[in-house]
Amino acid sequence: MPEITDIAALEALLDECQTTLKYQFRDRELLVVCLTHSSSARTRLHSNERLEFFGDAILGTVVCEALFDRFPESDEGELTRIKSIVVSRVTCAIMAEQVQLEQFVLVGKGLGVSGRIPSSIVAGAFESLIAGIYLDGGLEAIRSFLLPLLSPEIENAAATLHAQNYKSLLQHVAQKTLGATPQYRVLDERGPDHSKCFHVSAVVAGRSFPAAWGQNKKEAEQLAAQYALQELAALESGQIQQELPKENVTSASVGEEPLQETTSFETAATLPESVDVANVPLEFESENVAGVFTTVEQATSNSPTSLVASERNVDATEDDAGIIWPTT
Numbered sequence: 001m002p003e004i005t006d007i008a009a010l011e012a013l014l015d016e017c018q019t020t021l022k023y024q025f026r027d028r029e030l031l032v033v034c035l036t037h038s039s040s041a042r043t044r045l046h047s048n049e050r051l052e053f054f055g056d057a058i059l060g061t062v063v064c065e066a067l068f069d070r071f072p073e074s075d076e077g078e079l080t081r082i083k084s085i086v087v088s089r090v091t092c093a094i095m096a097e098q099v100q101l102e103q104f105v106l107v108g109k110g111l112g113v114s115g116r117i118p119s120s121i122v123a124g125a126f127e128s129l130i131a132g133i134y135l136d137g138g139l140e141a142i143r144s145f146l147l148p149l150l151s152p153e154i155e156n157a158a159a160t161l162h163a164q165n166y167k168s169l170l171q172h173v174a175q176k177t178l179g180a181t182p183q184y185r186v187l188d189e190r191g192p193d194h195s196k197c198f199h200v201s202a203v204v205a206g207r208s209f210p211a212a213w214g215q216n217k218k219e220a221e222q223l224a225a226q227y228a229l230q231e232l233a234a235l236e237s238g239q240i241q242q243e244l245p246k247e248n249v250t251s252a253s254v255g256e257e258p259l260q261e262t263t264s265f266e267t268a269a270t271l272p273e274s275v276d277v278a279n280v281p282l283e284f285e286s287e288n289v290a291g292v293f294t295t296v297e298q299a300t301s302n303s304p305t306s307l308v309a310s311e312r313n314v315d316a317t318e319d320d321a322g323i324i325w326p327t328t
């Protein structure tokens with residue numbers, strides 16, 4: 001906390017402050033008010049509280065303009081969430097620290113005993129300073145002062161929200177890379193009306209991605225978007241070579257067993273080992289009894305007995321029941 005004993009000390013403080021801020025006030029008395037906390041003012045009207053109120057609104061205007069220009073594909077809700085992070089006491093305290101404002105704030109003796117001024121007071125002084133620069137130099141002056149400080153805070157806020165909002169991120173990626181807007185398809189829902197769980201899949205450009213369960217539609221859509229992003233990332237990195245399937249629905253949790261997918265004809269069934277597969281009759285699908293048809297033989301492996309399809313030229317006869325039996 002600066003110790004001001006006379007006018008000369010105050011003038012020296014103002015000069016140093018302006019040098020640090022890289023802005024020269026035409027009205028130096030306005031700068032004094034910006035720096036004066038109520039604890040050191042004659043009355044509250046002589047403090048920076050009114051300027052703090054005004055500065056908060058100006059900060060919001062500059063931030064909204066920056067967000068509107070920087071994120072043309074973001075909707076109102078997403079822009080509002082980013083703004084709520086940036087236009088806050090926490091962010092103001094961070095920016096105030098960057099311009100070393102604490103060493104210039106004028107507070108009462110009781111607040112400066114510990115050698116540190118509370119961050120809330122410094123943040124309030126920063127908002128007052130925003131109003132002061134606006135009143136002294138206009139909107140362009142405050143833009144020039146604020147935007148270099150705001151830019152990293154805006155990027156950090158947007159990154160934080162994107163990390164939590166997979167739907168917004170998927171929309172951005174899908175529109176940029178595939179030229180399509182994601183849709184969300186409800187595949188299933190379980191539970192009573194007051195506590196339903198939903199199974200949702202993200203669909204982009206006609207392709208369905210792995211589905212996810214959620215305690216509500218919003219949660220399920222967020223998880224489905226996350227799965228879609230992971231698969232798109234794998235495709236881009238080459239980890240997945242094949243084209244995405246039109247439907248790829250998996251199930252998880254909510255008290256049901258995951259679905260097992262059959263991906264080839266080689267795993268057709270599993271039978272107990274006691275079954276004599278040599279005598280299992282097969283229905284013939286061709287009118288040519290002596291033609292080529294599918295028989296079933298036991299797979300030679302240590303795994304449970306499975307059936308595999310193969311083609312053979314064999315002679316066969318048909319009984320009265322229409323069942324084809326191989327002839328020896």
